[in-house]
Amino acid sequence: MTGMHLSDELESLRKTVEEFAHEVVAPVIGDFYERDAFPYAIVAQMGEMGLFGLPFPEEHGGMGGDYFALCVALEELARVDSSVAITLEAAVSLGAMPIYRFGTAEQKAEWLPRMCAGEALGAFGLTEPGGGSDAGATLTTARLDGDDWVINGTKAFITNSGTDITGLVTVTAVTGRSEDGHKEISSIIVPSGTPGFTVSKKYSKVGWNASDTRELSFQDCRVPMANLLGERGRGYAQFLSILDEGRIAIAALAVGLAQGCVDESVRYAKERSAFGRPIGANQAISFKIADMELRAHTARLAYYDAADRMLRGEPFKKQAAIAKLYSSEIAVTNAREATQVHGGYGFMNEFPVARMWRDSKILEIGEGTSEVQRMLIARELGL
Amino acid sequence: MNIVVCVKQVPDTWSEKRLDPEDSTLDREATDPVMNEMDEYAVEEALRLQETHGGEVTILCMGPDSATQTVRKALSMGGDRAVHVVDDALHGSDAVATSLVLARAIETIDAVDLVLLGSESSDARMSVVPAMLAERLGRAQLTFAKEVTVDGPTVTIKRLTDDGYQVVEGTTPAVVSVVEKINEPRYPSFKGIMSAKKKPVQTYAVADLGIDPGEVGLSGAWTSVESFELAPPRESGRVVTDDGNGADRLAEKLVEFLASKKFV
Ligand SMILES: Cc1cc2nc3c(=O)[nH]c(=O)nc-3n(C[C@H](O)[C@H](O)[C@H](O)COP(=O)(O)OP(=O)(O)OC[C@H]3O[C@@H](n4cnc5c(N)ncnc54)[C@H](O)[C@@H]3O)c2cc1C
Numbered sequence: 001m002t003g004m005h006l007s008d009e010l011e012s013l014r015k016t017v018e019e020f021a022h023e024v025v026a027p028v029i030g031d032f033y034e035r036d037a038f039p040y041a042i043v044a045q046m047g048e049m050g051l052f053g054l055p056f057p058e059e060h061g062g063m064g065g066d067y068f069a070l071c072v073a074l075e076e077l078a079r080v081d082s083s084v085a086i087t088l089e090a091a092v093s094l095g096a097m098p099i100y101r102f103g104t105a106e107q108k109a110e111w112l113p114r115m116c117a118g119e120a121l122g123a124f125g126l127t128e129p130g131g132g133s134d135a136g137a138t139l140t141t142a143r144l145d146g147d148d149w150v151i152n153g154t155k156a157f158i159t160n161s162g163t164d165i166t167g168l169v170t171v172t173a174v175t176g177r178s179e180d181g182h183k184e185i186s187s188i189i190v191p192s193g194t195p196g197f198t199v200s201k202k203y204s205k206v207g208w209n210a211s212d213t214r215e216l217s218f219q220d221c222r223v224p225m226a227n228l229l230g231e232r233g234r235g236y237a238q239f240l241s242i243l244d245e246g247r248i249a250i251a252a253l254a255v256g257l258a259q260g261c262v263d264e265s266v267r268y269a270k271e272r273s274a275f276g277r278p279i280g281a282n283q284a285i286s287f288k289i290a291d292m293e294l295r296a297h298t299a300r301l302a303y304y305d306a307a308d309r310m311l312r313g314e315p316f317k318k319q320a321a322i323a324k325l326y327s328s329e330i331a332v333t334n335a336r337e338a339t340q341v342h343g344g345y346g347f348m349n350e351f352p353v354a355r356m357w358r359d360s361k362i363l364e365i366g367e368g369t370s371e372v373q374r375m376l377i378a379r380e381l382g383l
Numbered sequence: 384m385n386i387v388v389c390v391k392q393v394p395d396t397w398s399e400k401r402l403d404p405e406d407s408t409l410d411r412e413a414t415d416p417v418m419n420e421m422d423e424y425a426v427e428e429a430l431r432l433q434e435t436h437g438g439e440v441t442i443l444c445m446g447p448d449s450a451t452q453t454v455r456k457a458l459s460m461g462g463d464r465a466v467h468v469v470d471d472a473l474h475g476s477d478a479v480a481t482s483l484v485l486a487r488a489i490e491t492i493d494a495v496d497l498v499l500l501g502s503e504s505s506d507a508r509m510s511v512v513p514a515m516l517a518e519r520l521g522r523a524q525l526t527f528a529k530e531v532t533v534d535g536p537t538v539t540i541k542r543l544t545d546d547g548y549q550v551v552e553g554t555t556p557a558v559v560s561v562v563e564k565i566n567e568p569r570y571p572s573f574k575g576i577m578s579a580k581k582k583p584v585q586t587y588a589v590a591d592l593g594i595d596p597g598e599v600g601l602s603g604a605w606t607s608v609e610s611f612e613l614a615p616p617r618e619s620g621r622v623v624t625d626d627g628n629g630a631d632r633l634a635e636k637l638v639e640f641l642a643s644k645k646f647v
Contacts, residue, residue: 012459012576020570050572063573 004304010072013065017073020049021080026352029081032210033355036202038163039210042084047118051088056100061113067245068307071252075300078256079263080352082359083210085253090159090211091115093246095122098170098187102230102238107189111167120167125155125216126239132157133372135172136236140218142173142188147225149175149188151196151218162199162214166192169216172235185235189227196221207358244317246367247324248310251303254327254363257356258296261331261338264353265289268342285341292334299327318380325373328363335360384438384533384555386429387489389500389516390422390457392450396505406601407608408475409506411447418453421501423460425561427568428531429499430461436533439463441492445473445484451584459571459579466492470589475601478507482515484599487592489520491585495556497538502527502560513560523553529564 006014025042032039046052054070056062063069070092078085096115099107099122114120131137140153151173155161161169168191175186190197200215230238266289269280279285306319335357339346346353364370394400394414403410429440442457442465444450454465468488476484489495498520503510517524525531528540529548538557541548543564571579589596597603623629623636641647 009573009576009580012455012571012579013573016570016576045570048572049570050574054573058574064577065573069573 004301006072010069013069014072014076016049017051017076018079020045021077025077025084026080029084029210030350030352030355033081033083034209034349036204036209038087038212039084040164043087043118043121043165046084046088050116052091052096052118053116055092056096056112056116060100060108061116063116066311067248068304068311071249071303071307074249074252075256075259078253079260081210081355082253082257083208085256086208086211087121087160089246089249089253090123091118091121093249094124094242095160095168095170097245098124098229098238098242099189101242102187102234104226106226107229111189114167119165121160121163121165122167123158123161123169124239124242125158125161125169125171127156127158129154129156129215133369135239136183136185138172138174138183138185140171140173142171142175142186144175144225145222148222149173149225149227151188151190151221151223153218155216155218157203157213158216159211159213161212161216162202163212166212168192169197170229171216171218172239175232175235178233184233186232187229187235187238188223189229190218190221190223194221194223207355207360207362209358243367244320245310247320247373248303248306248316250363250367251299251306251320251323251327254324254331254360255296255300255303257360257363258292258299258327258331258334261334261353261356262289262292262296264351264356265292265338265341268345272343279341288337288341292337295330295334299323299330302326318377321368321373321376321380324368325370325377328360329370331363332360384432384436384496385441385492385494386432386438386497386499387441387443387492387495388422388425388429388457388462389443389445389485389498389512390426390453391419391444391501391504392416392446392453393419393504393506396420400506402608402611406475407611408601411449416449416452418456419501419504419506421503421505421561421563422457423501423568424563424565425499425501426457426460426462427566428561429497430569431566432497432531432533433461438496441466441495443485443488443492444468445476445481445488447474454584455579456571458582458584459575460569461571461575462582464582465584467584467586468589468592469586470596470599472589472596472600475604476599477604477606478509478511478515479605480599480603482512482519483594484589484592485512485516486519487594488587489516491587491592497533497555498522498558500558500560502562510560513558517558520556520558523555523557524560525551525553525557526560528559528561531559531561531565 050063053062054065055067058064074085099111142149142151170187174183176184196219198217203213272279302323306316306323309316338353339357342353395417398414401410433440440462442462444454445468525540527543529543530541532539536555539552542551543562
């Protein structure tokens with residue numbers, strides 16, 4: 001990335017993912033969505049293209065790109081469909097990234113090559129039925145018993161946690177108390193299929209229906225002591241840093257959805273006629289679409305800026321929160337307006353805009369709600 | 384086994400095409416350029432053959448500067464190196480000239496066992512370049528392949544026909560043109576995209592290949608476009624209502640129609 005422009009390589013990547021999204025994802029994804037089914041073949045092809053390894057070095061089986069390359073791919077996927085985009089986002093930025101950042105050499109060697117190839121998906125279990133925004137309120141516990149961690153508790157709404165190719169879930173758990181009585185929170189890797197780790201059936205969701213979201217429960221679930229990820233007691237700080245980055249990725253995904261709304265609306269406004277002319281010939285419609293483009297473009301600049309700062313090693317917490325907050329809110333607005341442009345057809349599930357409308361709302365909730373983003377921005381302003 | 388794949392940059396199949404009123408050639412500025420789709424299948428087939436038989440895959444492209452994009456794409460899919468013939472004199476070349484340039488360029492490459500290319504380009508759609516190229520190189524031509532197998536010096540293809548396929552055999556060195564049915568082209572990976580930048584691309588002007596610029600381009604073309612017109616919009620059809628004696632009425636209307644056009 002150089003300033004606000006894509007390098008030749010990133011532009012080639014963008015174009016490749018754009019073609020893939022239109023040729024491979026668009027024709028079939030509506031059907032998966034209707035059936036709440038996970039699109040294994042599409043995910044496998046994304047793996048072959050190296051999308052799951054984008055930000056990781058080649059020594060771990062990655063593509064040697066950076067976090068911004070991941071964002072560019074997410075934006076293009078989400079322009080067509082958010083379920084496949086969130087599957088990639090969660091697998092890379094919540095699943096594999098903590099292993100890459102905090103894992104031991106053994107943990108990296110065991111997991112990263114398969115995760116980079118898209119053969120094993122990773123999940124990140126932070127949220128609990130009792131609360132997500134207040135992440136410090138974690139009730140799940142892990143205690144050492146001999147050479148094992150014994151985990152007890154429940155996690156809610158965990159993306160990628162129950163597919164046939166899910167390899168692991170990293171869970172946050174209370175592993176003790178510090179001397180001043182504070183909870184000590186740590187992250188622990190739980191491989192799929194570990195006895196005592198139960199994956200419940202899928203939630204029935206409003207959107208993201210071709211993505212996998214589950215409730216997880218742990219009953220005296222034992223994993224080796226070596227499955228501790230990073231330092232004991234640093235779990236809270238670790239996931240906060242992971243979430244800071246993740247916000248930029250979610251922003252890219254939201255920009256993709258907002259841009260997809262523009263694409264669909266422009267096409268429809270030219271095709272659909274009323275009162276003897278295309279509906280796009282009315283300024284009430286064309287200005288609506290111009291405003292949608294304005295919002296998508298502005299939001300893109302916000303996430304480019306946050307990513308640029310992050311890659312240059314500068315503080316980016318505030319910019320990431322701004323990008324996530326703004327892009328998710330404008331994604332909801334664009335989806336509502338795009339549905340309006342489509343009239344009654346916009347309310348029909350077979351139209352992509354209906355899917356975008358249903359997929360947009362979660363963007364204001366997941367990986368930190370809009371309220372939480374405002375809290376972060378205000379805190380950065382010293383309030 | 385060393386393979387050369389010829390790739391052409393064409394206007395996006397879905398974009399609206401227009402001819403330049405100045406010289407009656409395609410206005411390439413007005414459309415998004417992409418790699419000719421059929422050539423993507425040829426690149427894919429070359430890479431698959433390389434996976435089993437080893438050797439080098441060289442991408443060959445004749446086209447303007449902007450066709451570098453298409454060359455890079457083929458390299459990012461996995462081609463090892465490229466030859467790009469760029470020359471203003473080539474503007475407006477017909478199939479005869481194109482086959483000449485491609486043949487001379489292939490002769491600069493060592494030990495070529497197989498030349499692969501798409502069976503037609505989506506802009507010109509003549510399907511003659513593969514045959515002309517084989518003729519110029521004096522090699523076996525195996526066209527419209529929906530399957531290619533190589534066993535030692537023997538190349539066998541399934542040649543797509545209207546009602547099935549024929550099995551055609553030839554000996555290397557050979558020229559093989561492929562159809563879409565042959566495979567499913569891969570999408571380049573990011574690693575492929577990054578490494579494409581570092582792969583060698585040899586550029587040639589027409590004179591470097593020992594060709595007189597007068598033999599190619601608009602001036603060297605054997606045919607010329609005298610004038611062109613937009614196809615008229617289709618007229619709406621005529622409805623014949625069946626009120627019991629539809630067949631007779633249809634026959635009547637048909638005779639009327641044919642007579643009006645002076646066919647009968
Ligand atoms: C489809 C889907 C996928 C998800 N994937 C994952 C995943 O992979 N991993 C994971 O760990 N989690 C995941 N989540 C959970 C998600 O991150 C949480 O839902 C989110 O963080 C909000 O937490 P909550 O639902 O508990 O809401 P709560 O925290 O209960 O919040 C409820 C409301 O109160 C507001 N609120 C809370 N505190 C304050 C405050 N101090 N000031 C002002 N307002 C406040 C919130 O903004 C919100 O509007 C997923 C959720 C969904 C729906």
